[in-house]
Amino acid sequence: MTIPPAVAAARALVSDLVSRGVQDIVLAPGSRSAPLAYAAAEAAGSARVTLHVRIDERDAAFLALGLAKASEGAPVAVVTTSGTAVANLHPAVLEASHTGLPLLLLTADRPHELRGTGASQTTDQVGIFGSAVRFAVDVPAPGEREVADDHRDLRHVAARAVDAALGFRSGYPGPVHVNLAYRDPLAPTSLLPGLPAQEGYPKPDAPLVVPAVAQHLGSPALPGDATRTVVVAGDGAGPGARRLAEAQGWPLFAEPSSGATGGPNAVTGYRALLASGAVAEGIEQVVVLGRPTLSRPVQRLLGRRSVAVTVVAPGSGPWPDAARNAAVVLPGLAESWYEDAGAPASPFLEWWRAAGERARRVLDEVTSDEAVAGGPTALSVARAVAAVLGPEDLLVVGSSNPVRDLELVLDLDGPGPAVLANRGLAGIDGTVSTSVGVALAAARRGLRTRALLGDLTFLHDVGGLLRGPDEPPVDLEIVVVNDDGGSIFATLEHGALAEADVAASATFERVFGTPHGSNLAQLCAGYGVDHQLVKDVPTLRHALQAPSHGVQVIEVRVPRVDRFAETRALTRRISDVA
Incomplete structure (x- = not known):
């Protein structure tokens, strides 16, 4: 043949x-x-x-x-x-x-x-x-x-x-x-049902072996004051960031997709706490692992000329230093840095722990069932999702507000799930398809996958719901926080301008708010995907705790009109307790 x-x-x-x-x-x-x-x-x-x-x-x-x-x-x-x-x-x-x-x-x-x-x-x-x-x-x-x-x-x-x-x-x-x-002809003369025993299908030789080059981990003297040091764990930092913070007795500022959240040194609400300039002035050294992208206050901290910034960045790729202020860039730290010295907690760490606990109480209050009895908020939805998921779950979180809301509430109710996000460029595109891919791979490891997305993120990749009847089965619950537009812009300077000026408000709504009025239930029906609209947080928790099969969309509608004022008020409340 x-x-x-x-x-x-x-x-x-x-x-x-x-x-x-x-x-x-x-x-x-x-x-x-x-x-x-x-x-x-x-x-x-x-x-x-x-x-x-x-x-x-x-x-x-x-x-x-x-x-x-x-x-x-x-x-x-x-x-x-x-x-x-x-x-x-x-x-x-x-x-x-x-x-x-x-x-x-x-x-x-x-x-x-x-x-x-x-x-x-x-x-x-x-x-x-x-x-x-x-x-x-x-x-x-x-x-x-x-x-x-x-x-x-x-x-x-x-x-x-x-x-x-x-x-x-x-x-x-x-x-x-x-x-x-490829040149024509592009098709075989007959279809082969399987590879191994088919004539004409090459059996692979032993693969060419390309040895890995070991990373040389340094053990330097870091340039700043070790007693006033914090660890910033960005996307992909890994559990080593948490180990480092706990071994050295340093506060930990961990993004949801860092893989380093939780533990006694993790500071709840650190982003809002850092909004107070006086709080940030007490930090003299920052050790950065992963790629921090969520927080302007963190970037301002990393840009302070009085702060010694050490970046731990394995490999030959570019290291994260958007503020152009890193004093030292290391391929890694020696294992001794991760070994607990048994020293008592410093006053600096204790202050940050206490501030994080006060922030936790504020967040608990504003997201409690009593506080949202009149209707869910985006922050309360994020908390409900995080609260019902455990170590056997993976959560894919969308960019814009969902990941920032999750950052505030992730550890309020105990250890949350492992969190994945597309934070490389922090775009909203492709997130439904990414979530499906995560769910397919996670199922092999016995993990269940959920996703927390905003409405624009969902609509941007709604085509990701399309799967043919012969495709591998996938179980995925997608929680869509629907505020009929792009509320992330309301939390930025555009929202401040819109609040202060009536004419600017109309412009904001057209080019930033981008209301769409889409009927998500009808969209899901067209793709053959189950849809459920829930109207309160207890119903959301119940829906997430129920068994699931296939791809399901749980829609929660929340208001957008007051997002700027609510975000500013919450930040002020947390920074005031610092």
Whole structure:
């Protein structure tokens, strides 16, 4: 049986990638990518990989992002055809780049003789993602050399791609782009039901081994006053940030998606406490882990010239220092920094603990069932979601207000769930698809996934609800906080201007508030997704505690008109108790 070169090459590539740890392939349909589609389907048919199909390339990429986020380091492949299909990957590629997630972008292309000729669906795909990818290669169309040589080169391309995506040598994982030219014919002469025993399907050689380079962890003398030091744990900081704070006796300011929340040193309401300049002046050193992005008060703290800032940033990628004030940047800290010295809590730590406890009481009061008896607020919804979830849950939280609300209430009712978020660029796009990807991967680990999203975030990626009948089943509850618009802008200077000026208020509503009036129940019905509208917090808690199956949307409507005044008043109340 003669196998077309494009088909044979695609099979060889997919087989090799599977041998290197790829567990999931997300495919968007297309013609030029047909060899990869057949190869992925055959691999899935033999249970070597899980195949996910989405009709929208943007949704496919964010689905892959979610799979990678919850797959504990396994690379995820995305397959597209040529043309605008490739460009639609770009938002997720940027997010993956800034959060260090290993995506393998397998984009089909026309052979070189058709490029620049006006051929249908042909554009310049080489270098399309610019500096957002860790590695990019343009693979010539197979068929001009011996098959063994083509396949040997593909194995080495795969080795380089996976190495770069996982950051084996650089310590800087992220997306990679493999652009694959294919000539007709693009289909096999017959379909293969499974890979291993099929004639003509190459059995992968032993993968080329690329050794990881060990990170050299320093043990320096930090530049600031150790007795007046705080730890800032941004997105992706990991549990080491909490260990460091507790071992050294330092207060911990942890973002929800840091992986470091909770514990005796975590300070509730730190963002509002820092709004008081007098409070911030008492800090003389900050140790930063992860990528802090949520808080303007934290960024102002990191920019203070009187504060010594130490950034712990493993790998060769750029380190977080938006204020351009870091005094020291380290690849890591020696293990001795994380060992508890047994010293009593310092007065500085005790002050921050007491301030956090006072902030906790304020937040408990404003989000109690009695306080929201007249109707839920966004903050009370965030608390209700966090309160019912435990260690067997994962929570995906949307950008804008939901993640900031969650930050304030996450630990009010005990240890909350693990939290994931797209904080690389902090955009709202693709969050539904990301949540589905997280849910698919988390289920393999016995975890249940929920999502907390704003209405604009939900609507922006409502197409992520679309799944074909043959797709792997997924259980996901999506809580949508619906205030009919973009309330995040009301908490910024735009909201202050709108409150002070009637004419500015009308402009604000049109270009920032963006009311939509959408009927979410009808949207969900069109996608075949269950929808429930809840009108109070006790009903929300009950809905979240009930068993779930499939994708379900729980909508909670909250007011937006007073968001600026409420946010300002809450910040003032918390800072006043500092």
